[in-house]
Amino acid sequence: MSGADGPVATSSIFCSRLECGRKALRRGFCATHYERFKRGDDMDAPIKPKAKALAVACVIPACDRKPIAHDLCNVHYEEQRRRTLQVAGVTCSVDGCEEPPRAKGLCGRHYDRLKRGKPIEAVWDPNAPRGPYRKAGTRTTFDERRAARSEPRPNCACGCGEPTEFDTGRNRWRTYADVGHYRAHAPYKNETWLREQYETLGRPADDIAAECAVNAATVRRFLRKFNIPVRSQADSLRLSGKSKGNNNPAWSGGTTPERQRLYKTREWKDLVKAVYERDGYRCVRCGHHQDHGDHALHAHHIAPWSVAPERRMDMDNLTTLCRKCHSWVHSRQNADSLYLELPARDTESGPP
Numbered sequence: 001m002s003g004a005d006g007p008v009a010t011s012s013i014f015c016s017r018l019e020c021g022r023k024a025l026r027r028g029f030c031a032t033h034y035e036r037f038k039r040g041d042d043m044d045a046p047i048k049p050k051a052k053a054l055a056v057a058c059v060i061p062a063c064d065r066k067p068i069a070h071d072l073c074n075v076h077y078e079e080q081r082r083r084t085l086q087v088a089g090v091t092c093s094v095d096g097c098e099e100p101p102r103a104k105g106l107c108g109r110h111y112d113r114l115k116r117g118k119p120i121e122a123v124w125d126p127n128a129p130r131g132p133y134r135k136a137g138t139r140t141t142f143d144e145r146r147a148a149r150s151e152p153r154p155n156c157a158c159g160c161g162e163p164t165e166f167d168t169g170r171n172r173w174r175t176y177a178d179v180g181h182y183r184a185h186a187p188y189k190n191e192t193w194l195r196e197q198y199e200t201l202g203r204p205a206d207d208i209a210a211e212c213a214v215n216a217a218t219v220r221r222f223l224r225k226f227n228i229p230v231r232s233q234a235d236s237l238r239l240s241g242k243s244k245g246n247n248n249p250a251w252s253g254g255t256t257p258e259r260q261r262l263y264k265t266r267e268w269k270d271l272v273k274a275v276y277e278r279d280g281y282r283c284v285r286c287g288h289h290q291d292h293g294d295h296a297l298h299a300h301h302i303a304p305w306s307v308a309p310e311r312r313m314d315m316d317n318l319t320t321l322c323r324k325c326h327s328w329v330h331s332r333q334n335a336d337s338l339y340l341e342l343p344a345r346d347t348e349s350g351p352p
Contacts, residue, residue, distance in 0.1 A: 204236035
C-alpha cells in the first residue's frame, strides 16, 4: 500500500495502488503509476487502455489494402463513414451544402478552405479543379474515385510481373511498380548477350546501339568494361557487309575485273595462306624467306589464270614464288616454261 507522501514498503508483486492489479516494477508501483509518481501527476486518474493493434489487411473479403482505422482500409473506411452520416442525416455545417462532414463539422472542400484561410461561405464552382483530384478540368466525385479503385489491379508494364499501386493524385492505377521499372530494357549490359552479338555474330556496335536505342559510344563503353576487343571501323564494315557493292563509296557500277574481285575475297586469302604454310613461307625457286622487298611472296598459278579457269582455286595448281622469281617465270627468259603448264601449240602450218 502507499501513503499520502509516497509508497509504502510491501512484499506484494503487484502494484500498491488499489484496484490496479498490474505487476509492480519499482518501489511497489507498476510502470504507469511509477511514472506518475516521478512527475507528480494525479495517481488516481484512470489509466487509458492501450490502442488495439490494427489488422494486417482490411477485414473486407478480397481486399488486401493496408488498414488505417477500425481494421478497414481508407476506401472502405471512408465508405462506411459516409454511409453512417447519410443514414443519420448529418451534413456539412455550411448552409446549402449537403456533403457529409469530414472534420470540425465541415465537408472536405469547406474544411480545406478553412485550413487555407479562405472564406468558407464563398460560392463553390463544382467544375473548378480541386486538389489532386483532377480529371479533364472537373472535380472527380467519390463514386468516380471508388469506381477507379475497383478496376482490376494491373501488373507493371515493364514485364516483371509485380502489381502496381493506386495513384490517388491522378485517380488511376500506376503504370509501373517502382521508379526503376520505367527504364527501357538494356540487353547490352549483359556480358553474355553482348559478347555473342559482337564476337560470335560479328554485328557492329552501331547496329547493337540502334537495336537498344542508345548511342554507339555507350555500347563501346560496355565492350571495354567486359574486356571485349573492339574492332576497327574497317573490320566492322567488312563483317557486316555494309561496305560491299553499291554501299561502298568507291562503287563504279560493277566494273571491277574478275581477277581483282577474286583476290579480295576471304576464300582466296585463306587459300593463299594455306599455300604459304605448305611451302614454309619460302620461294620454291630461290628459297628466300618472305620479306617486303624483291622477295615478297606471291601465289603463282601453274596453269595460267586464262587457260584453266576451273583450277583457279585449286591448291595443287598454286605454288609460292617471290616477286623476283614470279617476274622471271612469266618473262621470255623462262624458255623452258618452268613452273608453267601451257597448252600444246599447234605445229601444223600451211594449208591442210
